[in-house]
Amino acid sequence: MLEQILIPVGIFIGLGVIMGALLAVASRVFAVEKDERAEQINECLPGANCGGCGFTGCAALAEAIAKGEAKVNQCSVGGAETAEKIAAIMGVEAGHTVRMRAQVMCSGTSEYAKKKYIYEGIPSCEAAAKVGGGDKLCPNGCIGLGSCVKACPFGAIHVEQGVAAVDYAKCRGCGVCLSACPKGIINLIPFDSRHWVGCMSLEDGKTTRKVCDVGCIACKLCEKNCPEGAISVKRSIASINYNICTGCDKCVDKCPRHIIWSGRTQGELGLVVTRLKPEDIAK
Amino acid sequence: MSNIFMIMFAAILTENFIFSRFYGCCPFLGVSDKPSTALGMGMAVTFVMTLSSAATWAVYNYLLVPFGLEYLKTIAFILLIATLVQFIEMFLRKFIPALYGALGIYLPLITTNCAVLGAALVNIEEGYSFIESVVFGFSAALGFTLAIVVFAGVRERLNFADPPKAFRGFPILLISASLAAMAFSGFSGMKF
Numbered sequence: 001m002l003e004q005i006l007i008p009v010g011i012f013i014g015l016g017v018i019m020g021a022l023l024a025v026a027s028r029v030f031a032v033e034k035d036e037r038a039e040q041i042n043e044c045l046p047g048a049n050c051g052g053c054g055f056t057g058c059a060a061l062a063e064a065i066a067k068g069e070a071k072v073n074q075c076s077v078g079g080a081e082t083a084e085k086i087a088a089i090m091g092v093e094a095g096h097t098v099r100m101r102a103q104v105m106c107s108g109t110s111e112y113a114k115k116k117y118i119y120e121g122i123p124s125c126e127a128a129a130k131v132g133g134g135d136k137l138c139p140n141g142c143i144g145l146g147s148c149v150k151a152c153p154f155g156a157i158h159v160e161q162g163v164a165a166v167d168y169a170k171c172r173g174c175g176v177c178l179s180a181c182p183k184g185i186i187n188l189i190p191f192d193s194r195h196w197v198g199c200m201s202l203e204d205g206k207t208t209r210k211v212c213d214v215g216c217i218a219c220k221l222c223e224k225n226c227p228e229g230a231i232s233v234k235r236s237i238a239s240i241n242y243n244i245c246t247g248c249d250k251c252v253d254k255c256p257r258h259i260i261w262s263g264r265t266q267g268e269l270g271l272v273v274t275r276l277k278p279e280d281i282a283k
Numbered sequence: 284m285s286n287i288f289m290i291m292f293a294a295i296l297t298e299n300f301i302f303s304r305f306y307g308c309c310p311f312l313g314v315s316d317k318p319s320t321a322l323g324m325g326m327a328v329t330f331v332m333t334l335s336s337a338a339t340w341a342v343y344n345y346l347l348v349p350f351g352l353e354y355l356k357t358i359a360f361i362l363l364i365a366t367l368v369q370f371i372e373m374f375l376r377k378f379i380p381a382l383y384g385a386l387g388i389y390l391p392l393i394t395t396n397c398a399v400l401g402a403a404l405v406n407i408e409e410g411y412s413f414i415e416s417v418v419f420g421f422s423a424a425l426g427f428t429l430a431i432v433v434f435a436g437v438r439e440r441l442n443f444a445d446p447p448k449a450f451r452g453f454p455i456l457l458i459s460a461s462l463a464a465m466a467f468s469g470f471s472g473m474k475f
Contacts, residue, residue: 008352015346015359019366026370030377122445 037089038066044085046077050153052174065090073097076188077172099191100173102157102166106142106185107198107259107275109161112213113141129182137211140185140200151180168263168271191271194247197222197238198259198275204236214259222251222260287418290411294422300398301430302467307398311431312456314389321435325428327389329421331371332402335364336420339403340413360403361395368394398427434463 042062049057053074055064064070065086072090073083080097087093119128119135125147128134134143144162156170157177164186177186185200197216201208205217218236230244231251240251240260252260261275300306307328314324339360347353372390375383383390393399402423406416437459446455 007350008355011346011350011352012355012358012362015362019362023366023369023373026373030373032376122443124443127443 035063035066038063040089041065041086044078044082044089045075046082046172048077048153048172048174050077050172050174050176052076052172052176076100077174079172100175100188101168101171101191101271102173102175102177102186103189103193103196104142104148104157104164104166104186105196105198105200106140106163107214107261108136108138108141108212109163110144111161113138113162113215114211126182134183138201138203138208138215140183140202141212142185143183147182148177148180148186151176168273190242192265193240193242193263194245195240195249195251195260195262196242197240198261199237199257201237202235208236214257216259217257219256221254221256225250225254287415290415290419291422294419295426295429296467296470297473299426299430299467299470300401300423301427302464303471304401306401307396307427310392310396310398311427311434312460314392315431315435315438317439318432318435321431322428323386324389324392325424325431327386327393328396328398328427329424330386331364331368331390331393331396332399332424332427333417333421334371335367335399336402336406336416337413338367339363340406340411340416343407356407357400357404360400364399364403365394398423430463430467434460437463 208215
């Protein structure tokens with residue numbers, strides 16, 4: 001009777017010990033030399049696993065940095081602070097890290113942008129974009145169904161009057177929304193950019209004028225009036241070189257379509273964004 | 284030889300692990316969001332199931348049967364599979380880092396997967412020989428991979444479907460899974 005209990009118990013203890021020993025030996029024999037720096041770097045990273053750096057997650061980026069395959073300032077979310085910490089671990093200079101933020105380059109809210117049909121399908125920009133390129137007449141306008149809102153790992157985007165708007169305090173500049181937008185009208189720009197053009201219309205001026213009240217018509221007034229030469233009009237759209245722009249506001253006053261936006265960092269308020277609207281001028 | 288092919292055919296189609304035996308439903312619903320992840324999971328299962336079929340067959344026939352301990356096979360198999368998966372993980376990380384990277388997190392997920400244990404138990408139940416056991420483990424895993432990849436494709440389309448509110452999310456998923464299972468039941472009429 002006792003044997004019937006003891007033999008199975010003995011065999012299973014033996015099996016367990018053998019298995020345990022096997023794993024213990026294996027963990028020694030197959031030990032992979034892990035770079036200690038990778039773990040230290042991983043602790044410095046934000047841990048959001050947003051994938052904005054192009055790696056699958058923070059741990060993967062940490063390993064790549066330790067191997068020297070990625071730059072110490074690759075993590076745009078962590079910004080300069082994280083880059084410095086990582087640089088200290090790696091024993092190199094951090095270099096210049098510019099904090100970036102996402103900016104939706106469209107001013108065509110529902111009151112300005114004209115629609116070609118009423119969309120009542122699946123609430124997703126990708127789906128709407130497949131139906132004649134979205135409900136707005138402008139082929140480069142924000143569809144406003146919030147695919148970027150869903151994609152943002154930091155909850156920094158919401159839709160206002162049919163155009164996605166970024167909450168700059170929450171935006172960490174990871175760039176995940178850039179690839180989520182089927183229109184490709186979200187750009188990463190330096191956080192302290194003074195001016196930017198809130199339009200990405202690639203149509204000629206005449207067509208743009210027809211489809212949207214606030215589209216860039218490539219009149220070149222901003223280009224001519226910029227004292228620094230920071231604005232250039234290419235392919236019927238104005239673009240600003242953020243490195244040269246001094247924020248003098250001359251282009252804002254001259255733009256007949258009122259689509260040059262201004263941003264100022266103001267102490268506790270953070271980034272304050274202003275934009276002249278057509279009706280403001282009328283007043 | 285024809286016996287081997289019959290085992291393969293049955294394991295992949297007529298007695299598909301997911302759609303006919305209902306083993307491995309957890310990963311089937313859990314990691315079938317995208318065909319690429321489904322394929323990764325399928326590869327990991329194939330890898331582990333083939334090896335574990337061989338290992339459990341040997342332990343059963345050379346350790347449990349001589350001592351008359353057949354009734355403890357489930358516990359022994361769980362222990363064996365868990366150890367095997369851990370061992371494979373360490374081995375791959377050291378010698379085949381590329382494969383380790385490809386299988387990634389799916390390997391540890393399989394440690395306690397019921398499909399792997401199921402394959403080991405079916406081998407014993409059917410009284411397969413060593414070769415037959417290995418073939419069965421491999422082809423059952425192929426059937427699992429087929430089912431999960433096909434269903435991941437269905438699921439991608441489901442994202443763009445617009446079902447009534449009560450059916451959104453998991454309910455419509457289960458309904459589609461049952462439809463897929465019905466489609467697979469069509470194979471059960473095939474006899475040799």
